[in-house]
Each structure stands twice: as structure tokens, then as C-alpha cells.
Amino acid sequence: MLSISFLAMLRQRDGLAARALARLNVDPHEVERRVERELEKLPKILSPYGMGSQVYITPRTQRLVKRAEEEANRLGDQYVGLDHC
Numbered sequence: 001m002l003s004i005s006f007l008a009m010l011r012q013r014d015g016l017a018a019r020a021l022a023r024l025n026v027d028p029h030e031v032e033r034r035v036e037r038e039l040e041k042l043p044k045i046l047s048p049y050g051m052g053s054q055v056y057i058t059p060r061t062q063r064l065v066k067r068a069e070e071e072a073n074r075l076g077d078q079y080v081g082l083d084h085c
Helices: 004-011 016-023 028-040 059-075
Strands: none
Touching (some): 016 028
16 A cells, blocks of 8 residues: 655655665656555545644554664664664
8 A cells, every 4th residue: 555654755865765766777756756646546634624734644654663763773873764664
């Protein structure tokens, strides 16, 4: 399933996802455009105040981020990145 997390990884131009796709001769920009199109098709959260601007992440993504934070702490890194996943 596509996620906003995947889109965020694609948008990191020097990130692991973009480099991996480029190495496979896949245009990261094209993948990003396709992911955006698919995400636009997903249901939106509506509230009495209009479209929701709050971003919600899945429990699976929450666990992934938590593990990445723990790995960054273990390594003494100041920032959490894809290499900690």
C-alpha cells in the first residue's frame, strides 16, 4: 500500500529511495508523480472545518519510526534517517 511516508522518502533527492531507483534506471520523479496520483485517489478526512490538514500515520509506520529513533540513539546519531530503518 502506498503511503505518505514513501512519498516523503522519494522527495529526499539525495536519499536512499531516490538513489536506489536511479541505480535501477527508474526515474524517481516519475515514481513520485505516480505515487502522488494514487494518493490523491485515497479517501480524505473531512471535518466541520473543511479538509483535514492533520497527517495521520499507521501503527506500522509508528513502529518503524520508533525503531529508527532507537537505532539512531544507539548509534549516537543526532538525526534519524532512512539508514536507521
